[in-house]
Amino acid sequence: MPDQSSHITPQTLITPAIEAWQHYLQDQGRSPNTIKAFVSDLKILTEYFPPDTTLGSLSLTQLNNYLQWMEHERGRPCSPKTLARRITSLKSFFSWLHRYGALPSNPAEKIVQKSVRSPLPTVLSEEEIVRVLETANRHRFDEKPDARYYTLVALLLGTGIKKSECVGIHLNHIELDAPEGPLLFVRYASPQHRYKERKIRLPEDWPPAFHEYLQQYQPTDQLFPWSPRRLEYLLEDIGEEAGLDKHLSFDMCRWSCALQDYRSGMESDRIRQKLGISKIQWREVYHKLQQLATAQRPG
Numbered sequence: 001m002p003d004q005s006s007h008i009t010p011q012t013l014i015t016p017a018i019e020a021w022q023h024y025l026q027d028q029g030r031s032p033n034t035i036k037a038f039v040s041d042l043k044i045l046t047e048y049f050p051p052d053t054t055l056g057s058l059s060l061t062q063l064n065n066y067l068q069w070m071e072h073e074r075g076r077p078c079s080p081k082t083l084a085r086r087i088t089s090l091k092s093f094f095s096w097l098h099r100y101g102a103l104p105s106n107p108a109e110k111i112v113q114k115s116v117r118s119p120l121p122t123v124l125s126e127e128e129i130v131r132v133l134e135t136a137n138r139h140r141f142d143e144k145p146d147a148r149y150y151t152l153v154a155l156l157l158g159t160g161i162k163k164s165e166c167v168g169i170h171l172n173h174i175e176l177d178a179p180e181g182p183l184l185f186v187r188y189a190s191p192q193h194r195y196k197e198r199k200i201r202l203p204e205d206w207p208p209a210f211h212e213y214l215q216q217y218q219p220t221d222q223l224f225p226w227s228p229r230r231l232e233y234l235l236e237d238i239g240e241e242a243g244l245d246k247h248l249s250f251d252m253c254r255w256s257c258a259l260q261d262y263r264s265g266m267e268s269d270r271i272r273q274k275l276g277i278s279k280i281q282w283r284e285v286y287h288k289l290q291q292l293a294t295a296q297r298p299g
Contacts, residue, residue, distance in 0.1 A: 008102040010056025017055055017102075018042045021093055029192050041089035044070060055097065060107050063090065067111070084114050113280070120288055120295070122246055124256040129157060135242040140212060147212035149238055152224065152231065156250060158203035159184055160257035160275055163250035166231065169223040176207050186276060196276040255292075262289045 008017055018039060025035045048066045049058075067087065071078050078086075094108035124132065136149040156166065165186050176182045182202040188194055219225050232249065239248030246252065254275070261271050271289075272282040 008055070008097065010103055011054050012102070013051070014045050014049060014053055014055065017097065018045075018093070021096060024096065029190065037085065038089045038092070041086040042093055044074075044086070045090075047074070055103060058107050060110055063108055063111060080114065087111060087113055120291055121255040122252055123259050123292055124157075124244075124246070124248075124252060126260075128242070128244060128246075129256060129260070131242040132238055132244070132248065133157065136238050137209075140209060145212065145216065147209045147216055149234060150209045151206070151213040152234055153238055153253070154203055154206050154209065155184075156235075156253035157257050157260075158206060159200045160254045160261075161186060161200070162254060162276075163228055163231070165276075166250065167222075167224065167228050170221055171219065171223060174202075174210070174223070176202075176210075182207050195278075198273060198276055200274055258285070259289055259292050263293060 008020055021042070022035060022039050025038065030038075045066065048069055049062075067083075067090075070086065071083055091108045091111055091113065094103070094106050097103045098106035098109075132153060133150070136153040139146045139149045152166075155161070161184070168187065168189075169184070170187075173185045173187055174183070175185065180201070181204065184200045184202050186196070186198050186200065188197055224231055235248045235250070235253070239246065242248075258271055258275060261274065268282075268286060272279070272285075275282075275285070277285060
């Protein structure tokens, strides 16, 4: 059990417990802004509960009453997005207390998380995916062959990785001779993101373009040794050449990949793991994929 919670018991008051959690978050390498937001959210507890309230005296009913007060009776605006974040902070705090033995049970476990749904993302239709890949592929056979476009676009549409993950790929993260087929290993330098690390099957037709790209550009470490903005320009160029009326982007490729996998019948948890997102995040993503599959049609 971490030092930060070793002295906390059900008889501990709220304020010292919050201070201990703040130290824990700092030790975990969380960003100063994240820590500030979490701690600020939790300090509202001390406005509602009496100063002598102990952790062990708090129940699910009391915490739900607290959230009701904070949202409607505190006298300060609380937007849906802010409320969702404060519920996350509350659940994380009590989960930590329970996980490390400071509390025998977690009173916040059954609090309903209220998510704020963002608008549906823009995706490529199946026909647009074909056009984009064909356009990128034509560059491989120009008078001055350039496999960079296809290597980038086919990678994004086949793996669904994020922009930051793409920029972070090193050559040793690619294994073309794996028994199960060519693989990409998504790695993270920061320990706090290690849970996002995973391996993803690469498209079967990707390695030939990749080899051409290596011969043409001869990267020595990073797969794409350019700035994120430069890679965005490459996507924009391909989108314009393909005649899209959409702004081809990393995010569009990611969602288009996920939608293709969803439509192909890939098991939900496999899609979630491929995207590298948590089960909580997956709830909203899955809901959006269902909506996209219904609303978006080839064309």
